[in-house]
Amino acid sequence: MNWLYYWYIEFLSKYNIPQIVGDITFYVIPFCIIVAVLLIVVLILVLVERKLLGFFTQRKGPNRVGWWGLLQTLADAIKLLTKENITPKKADRFLFNLAPYLTFIPVVLALGIIPYCSEFTFVNTSTNAILYIILAAFPVLSIFLAGWASNNKYSLLGGMRNIAQVLSYELPISFVLLSIVVLASSMNLTGITLAQSTLLGGFGWFCIPCALGFVIMFICILAELNRCPFDLPEAESELICGYNTEYSGMRFAVFYLSEYSMLFANAIFLSILFLGGYLSPFGKYLSTYFLGDTVVGNILLYFEQVFWLFFKSGIIIFVIMWIRATFPRIAPYDLLKFSWKFLLPLSIINLFGIVIFKYIMGGAI
Amino acid sequence: MTVTTFKLNLGPQHPSTHGVLRLILELEGEKILSCEPDVGYLHRGMEKMAEKMTCVQYLPTVDRIDYLAGFFYSELFIRNIEKGLHIEHSKKTKAIKVLLLELNRIASHLLWIGAFLMDLGATSPFFYAFREREMILRYFEKLTGQRMMYNYFTFGGVRRDIDYLEDVEDIIKILPSKLKDYERIITKNPIFISRTQGKGILDIKTAKNYAITGVNLRASGVNYDLRSFDELYRDIEFNPVIRNEGDSLSRYLARVEEISESIKIISQLLDYLKKAEPLKQNLINPLTMRLPEGEYYSEIEAPRGLASCYIKSTGDEKLYRLKWRTGSYYSVNLLRKLLVGNYLNDAIAIAGSLDIILPEVDK
Amino acid sequence: MNYNDFKTYFADAEVTEDKVIIKDRLHDTIEFLATKMPFDMLKEITAVDSGNGETEIIYHMYSDDGNEDLFVSTTVREEAETITDIFKSAIADENEIYDLFGVKFNGNENLKRIYMPEDWEGFPLRKDYVETDERLAWNNDSHNV
DSSP: OHHHHHHHHHHHHHTTOOHHHHHHHTTHHHHHHHHHHHHHHHHHHHHHHHHHHHHHTTOOOSOSSSGGGTTHHHHHHHHHHHSOOOOOTTSOHHHHHHHHHHHHHHHHHHHHTSOOBTTBOSSOOTTHHHHHHHHHHTHHHHHHHHHHHTTOHHHHHHHHHHHHHHHHHHHHHHHHHHHHHHHHTOSSHHHHHHHTOOTTGGGGSTTTTTHHHHHHHHHHHHHHTTOTTSOGGGOHHHHTTGGGTTOOHHHHHHHHHHHHHHHHHHHHHHHHHHSOTTOOTTSSOHHHHHHOSSHHHHHHHHHHHHHHHHHHHHHHHHHHHHHHHHOOOOOHHHHHHIIIIIIHHHHHHHHHHHHHHHHHHGGGO | OOOOOEEEEEOSSOTTSSSSOEEEEEEETTEEEEEEEEOOTTOOOHHHHHHHSBHHHHHHHHGGGSTTOHHHHHHHHHHHHHHHHTOOOOHHHHHHHHHHHHHHHHHHHHHHHHHHHHHHTOOHHHHHHHHHHHHHHHHHHHHHSOSSOOOOEETTEESSOOOOHHHHHHHHHHHHHHHHHHIIIIITOHHHHHHHTTSSOOOHHHHHHTTOOTHHHHTTTOOOOGGGGOSTTTTOOOOOOOOSOOSHHHHHHHHHHHHHHHHHHHHHHHHHHHHOOOOOOOOOOTTTOOOOSEEEEEEEEETTEEEEEEEEEOSSSBOSEEEEEOHHHHHHHHHHHHTTTSBHHHHHHHHHHTOOOHHHHHO | OOOHHHHHHOTTOEEOSSEEEOSSOHHHHHHHHHHTSSOOEEEEEEEEEOSSSOEEEEEEEEETTTTEEEEEEEEEBSEEEOOTTTOTTHHHHHHHHHHHHOOEEETOTTOOOSSSOTTOOSOTTSTTOOOOOGGGGGGSGGGOO
16 A cells, blocks of 8 residues: 555655645545445446345346346435435434434445455554454444434334344354464564465465464354344344335445445455455466566555455355345344354353363464 | 343244244344234225225225235125125035135145244245245146136126136145145244144133134034035035144144145035036126115135124125135234244244234234 | 023023024023033124114134034123133133124223224214214325315
């Protein structure tokens, strides 16, 4: 990212703007890029999800707007944006309007700290991983806010369910993350990625020593994303639409957008922690293998790294959607029981196991 | 600490009340303290209509009492009228009626499986169940010209001879393999088991006290299947499905088993129907038909419990009084007791497992 | 089924093959049938308007021990005894009869208009019912323009 930063400072100095302004305003640029890319990714994700669900249930899915239904989500988005924004009469107007945007902001921030390729991390702090966990749990606040401000009993129940759910699933996530930190000896996401870089390729990833942690983390992320079978806060057959029952138009679209962005971000996070992030599964990057140390090879290398990261998270997203088509919804008390009685002890055991493993292996990994 | 309770209005517009049922729930958190069902949003005055119309005018509306099991109600009404006119049916007419009734039962149970799983939050089985139901509805459409409101049975027989039996053959050939698929995706699913096992337990005494009939009663361990005493089913071998647990899971399993039982009944009839001679029946001229004075009562085992029809006639061309008994009406009444003490999400599953359909409730 | 005991308790009841016609003591009769005899299920309650202000109410009881049906018939005007304390299914039936026939069941607190709107006048299944409600005006022939 440094080249972009230097280019920006140089660009400002041509117009005699002091560097401090550049330091502060620089971060606007990457986040604009993230939002732009995110919109496209979400449009694709929604379409893919509908196509996949159609495939699983022997339907065709959207196939009218554009070739293969490609423009369907765009049409839906336009429809949502042109709809009337209704605020219930007795709702808390300020919080009601604020909530959707509060959900969206942490997602964008979370995407900003992710290493997309070896040279492309917008904000690279030494404790990225912890920061990500905090940001990923943040939407629960705004979801509860939305549920509470709507002045609707269904929304309130949805918000309450969400708080209970996220609180109990944060702990196993933290323990699994700790075990990864122990394995990688780093709290930085790039550091974690590089710690998985061996000549063995896919066999050096943390999903092999920490397989139990991978499963736990996957389940917890499903719960945190409110995805099936943990989609309790918006359980359609029980709470109509849960916390966003009263939302319509643009605000609903923002909820929808942040939901899918979170899905995308968490899939990337999971593939960084366990599936080697942007590393190639073959141990060697294809572009350097075929093209050598040429200019084209070096540029293609970045694209290849981004491709691997997106490919891995794509597989995770596919599995999440597959689960949605298969499972019924779990009951709220079973969900809490499952976390406190099963996942949490298991994740602690996993942490101890990893510590012992690390101790025995010494500096080998 | 004070515990506050609040009232939640579940329905009449709610995704999982299967129509326009309204439940006024009193909740403490998500726990249900009391439940008060409110029905009548779909009331069409079926009983009043019967007093204003002649029997032949009334016949097509009867299918609409339960749009998922139209054959049952028209058979029930016709059976009750025929009781007064002393009409005997040929063996083939009976076989046709049983075949269609059982196919209709399968279609109704299939839709219930889909809707029940939808209540539990699983979306795919809904489409699978509809796919299989579609085969049956296509056959009905071919035979009767209608997908749901058949108006096919008539006083003294059926409107036309049975046909397209190869379609029925296909259906009963395909269905058992699909039921195995359901078992793989639903019955062996641990979340499904945890959501249904031991939930909404209906013991024999409560079931009888609340006049629950049909599959729900048999899933509680009472061997009461009207088909065992039915004239139509006299020569047919079948075993009533009895389960003893009385929870949501047993109600689900009982319905699935009942589908395979119905397939057995159909396959028994198919061989006979393929070889049978052309249809002979003594149809009545409905325009001159007069039901003799008296009281008539008939029952039938409908998919959603016992359905009965009471008719009082004064010998006029219009009926003096007609009363329907439908299974769902009593299932709704049962919700007052069965939901109390459960959590909201279980309540949805329990109400779903009783197979309530609102046009039947509201009549 | 053996009705000898029943006949001694309720001497004025008229017992035929599958129908019992009683004049009063409805609650006691049903309770006797439900507790002392094996009729542990009340399938339905049917009401028929006799046309002279009286309503015949038929209780359809069932015993799965021997698959036996029994109709208990009684005639009431305006008011009747509730049996919801014996059979909970009667909550539904009595409510329906109240709504459509206007028979009040003393002791049943749940009675309300279920099918008809709450402000509806008259009880539609009575023989003396006249449609006067303007909400049904579209139904009349004179209204067909």
